[in-house]
Amino acid sequence: MSTEEQSLTGEQMNSLEKVKKQLKQVFGETTDLAVEPVDVGQYKGLMCYLTTMTNSAFIMEHVVKKLAMSEHKEPISKEETFQQLEISAYSGLSHQTLQNIDDVMFKIVLGNAAIFIEGCAQVLVLDVRTLNSRSIEEPSTQNVVRGPKEGFTESADTNMSLIRRRFNNVKLRFEKYELGYLTHTAVYMAYLDGEVDEEILKQVRETLSSSHIDSLFDSGRIEEMFHSKGKGIQLFPTVYSSERPDAVCSCMINKRIAIIVDGSPFVLIVPTIFPDFFQSPEDEYQWVVIGVFSRWLRYFAFVLSLIVPALYIAVTSYHQELIPSVLLTSIAAQREGIPFPASIEILLMEITFEILREAGTRMPRLVGPTISIVGALVLGEATVQAGVVSNINVIVVSLTAISGFVAPIYTFGSKVRFFRFGLILLSSLIGLYGLVLGCCLLMVQLTRIESFGVPYMSLFSRWDKRRVT
């Protein structure tokens, strides 16, 4: 009986040797685990942390110096020592007292330092995480001429502070979730309490907490998760992502929820509606007329990038009567001697452009000029001179290409670009009728989608009296 009791208390009282053994069992031979014997007051102790999650100067400065507790000359008990540590020595650091060894291990992985005291059941866990991260820089997408130049970084803490310092408001809430059963990536949901619709909040929470993914390295994964939650096929992106804190904050003012993923500089916004993708944060910082003008210009360019090649094919190969005669003659003269029909000609050049674009985004920066020379001179100039494609074709394709990049959000442009091929196919099969049907399909799809129950595109919603926004 007594021996049993002793062994039981022995288990609870973490003897340092046992702790060492357990650590070795769990962490194996990993080189970045530091297990160092320290003196805690008058007792022996053990401090362990991952060297890769903190830096030694921080540990020296804030942890080790205070451990000795030199001010206590008279002997005190272990429990008292522990309390002293907790209350006075580390009151400035975020700390926790844990009993379960598994919890402690997990905390160590997250970048905490654990301090064991010989024979004491409790373990003090200190947050000593100091990670090197990119400093705040200007965002690489979504550039503005006028407006704040800060962009989000890969560190979620930095990102949250970027948001918090724009809202000096007690209602701003951050909720933490852990996603990925292999990576335990921290995901934060930020919203203004009382502003956001409860129903939407519930749905987002449910999605985040019921995910079964193994790893999470970028917010793109969560974007897909939210996107696939909607019913039916969704051709348009329903989640907005931004690298700009001011854009995210202005969305949050409008009753949206921001989702910050540790390790990704792109913060997601839900729910998203269609006009969001045509809004640049800069629009709000300028004279209102310029803002409105550029927004409409973006819509126009979007329509242009979708239908121009298809329209060209439909009109030149089916409905020549719709072209003014002078233009028709000029097109016909240019197409003289071109071996391909208009649809093949367009497809050829569109695919060439897609290849150029793909090469341009993926290649190392140093070889950049090569691609532009080959693209501009060889493919543009030479194909026309060689009589493979006509001049007007090059105009059509380049106009489409430029308008395709006008949308301030790159992901939107890249998704929408594919619809162009569908329209080209339809219009080369049945002319203008096919083009109109294709456009109708896109419009129906646009109005059918709902993002967390909010209609994706609703022209007159601003005149709805019941709307709270």
Add this chain to the structure above:
Amino acid sequence: MTPSKVNPVDTFTLQLVFLLSTSIIFGTPSVVPDSWLVGLVAFFPACLFIVLYSAMLSSQHDLGLYPMLEKAWGKIAGKMFVLLYAIYFLYIAARNIRDMIELVMSALLRITPVPILTSLFIMLIAYTALGGIKAIARFASLILCIVLLMLVTLAVFLMFSSSIILEQMLPFLSKGMWPVIQSAFTHSLWFPYGEIIVFLVFQPELGGAKGFRKITLYAFISACIILTISDLLQIWSLGIESKKYSVFALLDAARLINIANIITRMDAVVALIIIFGTLLKCSVFLFACTEGIARIFKVKTGKLTFPLALVAGAFSILVTRNSAEHVTEGLKYVIYTMHIPLQLLVPLLTLILLRIRYRKGAAT
């Protein structure tokens, strides 16, 4: 950002586009000289439809058309009427598809086989109808903007190509008021205004009797104004005589546009208006039809949409042999055998039955 409800403005645009869509080109029969007056005259009796239908709705606490019929006529007869209405809606959808295909055949594609055109179109209709009435309403607001924009463009271009001659509308009332009134009562009243009965099916979702009364009145007024303006445009540019003999008068008017030899052929624009409008109208009818059929045979609505769309498409090809027969059938037989009984008589009888069977105070 709040989850969606049906917006009253969207309901309004839905009804407006529904009223405009095909009637903007086929609407007013050109057999009488002052056809633009027909639309105006027909508006006033058309308001009686609003009174009748909203009385039906308010007497039954905003029940939809189908449950209302079953309640008034009993289980079996009620089901028969539901089936009748479902088939009626499908038939109108088929006729509208045919109208649109006729136009596309004459304006855009002359030699493409009709089944190809139709089958592509019905797939689109089915897809639209699958979205439900909320999505259709939002789609309608998009369509309304495009259609109105195109109509204004047409008017402005006609003006700039100096095709609008106001004298063309003379002689005014050369045969007196009677032919106008007669035509209003035999044609325009039933189509497009009477077809609004299809909205009784969705009215519980769209705001009930109260919403119906107000929104539909606004929709009727706007539709009346727009149709009259479009008729006037056609008469001013084509003249009374050529409008009389033209099948697609708006299309012929658009052909007159010529601005500096650059903007010449605008008929494609008219074809676009028609395709958009017909798509919307047919999907409303198809959706109403699937609701009815699903109610009778107790199937899921989504499962029926594509098969019924196929039926509508096949029907649109088989219903008449040629364009002339199609137009005559539409102007004469359909009105007397289908529109008048199903838009006026059956609803009226239903209302009376409901009033008798469920008196005020009795449990409904």
